[in-house]
Amino acid sequence: DAGVIQSPRHEVTEMGQEVTLRCKPISGHDYLFWYRQTMMRGLELLIYFNNNVPIDDSGMPEDRFSAKMPNASFSTLKIQPSEPRDSAVYFCASSSTYYEQYFGPGTRLTVT
Amino acid sequence: AQSVAQPEDQVNVAEGNPLTVKCTYSVSGNPYLFWYVQYPNRGLQFLLKYITGDNLVKGSYGFEAEFNKSQTSFHLKKPSALVSDSALYFCAVREGKLDDKIIFGKGTRLHILP
Numbered sequence: 001d002a003g004v005i006q007s008p009r010h011e012v013t014e015m016g017q018e019v020t021l022r023c024k025p026i027s028g029h030d031y032l033f034w035y036r037q038t039m040m041r042g043l044e045l046l047i048y049f050n051n052n053v054p055i056d057d058s059g060m061p062e063d064r065f066s067a068k069m070p071n072a073s074f075s076t077l078k079i080q081p082s083e084p085r086d087s088a089v090y091f092c093a094s095s096s097t098y099y100e101q102y103f104g105p106g107t108r109l110t111v112t
Numbered sequence: 113a114q115s116v117a118q119p120e121d122q123v124n125v126a127e128g129n130p131l132t133v134k135c136t137y138s139v140s141g142n143p144y145l146f147w148y149v150q151y152p153n154r155g156l157q158f159l160l161k162y163i164t165g166d167n168l169v170k171g172s173y174g175f176e177a178e179f180n181k182s183q184t185s186f187h188l189k190k191p192s193a194l195v196s197d198s199a200l201y202f203c204a205v206r207e208g209k210l211d212d213k214i215i216f217g218k219g220t221r222l223h224i225l226p
Contacts, residue, residue, distance in 0.1 A: 043219070091155055
């Protein structure tokens, strides 16, 4: 298996623009997680899905952030409009019930 | 609610010496415990887990961890450190089957000195 795939790996955008991050989980995994990592705040859970259904989005910073999982093999995290404070590395991870999570390589987002 | 603490921001160890990265946890039920490693510009990589059974768990790259229920600890260990072990290490806990989420510690940066 190729592991969790994320795209793009790097994204540089201007403040106010829409940003879409993409994730393909490991086939057969029924959980998908979105995290954000910064030096100041460490690793933060934003939202997670079980069987394509959002279960807990309490970590989503504000309404500018939204996430979808239209099918078992694809998820998006969207920021609209983006702000400089959104600059971070965004990770997608997937897991099979109750077991360890497998992380993608991350998307490094820079908002100028 | 479950929580996990990594009391050391950074640990320095000479190459060839044994290393320990500390982790303590708090859960109300049975813990599922995990260690992850993150190399620069990479995602977190699973090292090992404790679910049940033997308190000493062996994982990837020669790492092991010991579950201590009375001390609520799950320290990561390796008998002989390598320079290539230098990385950021995360301990994580899940409250058995009661919660889907894994709670991560803030991470400990391990420096192996040549």
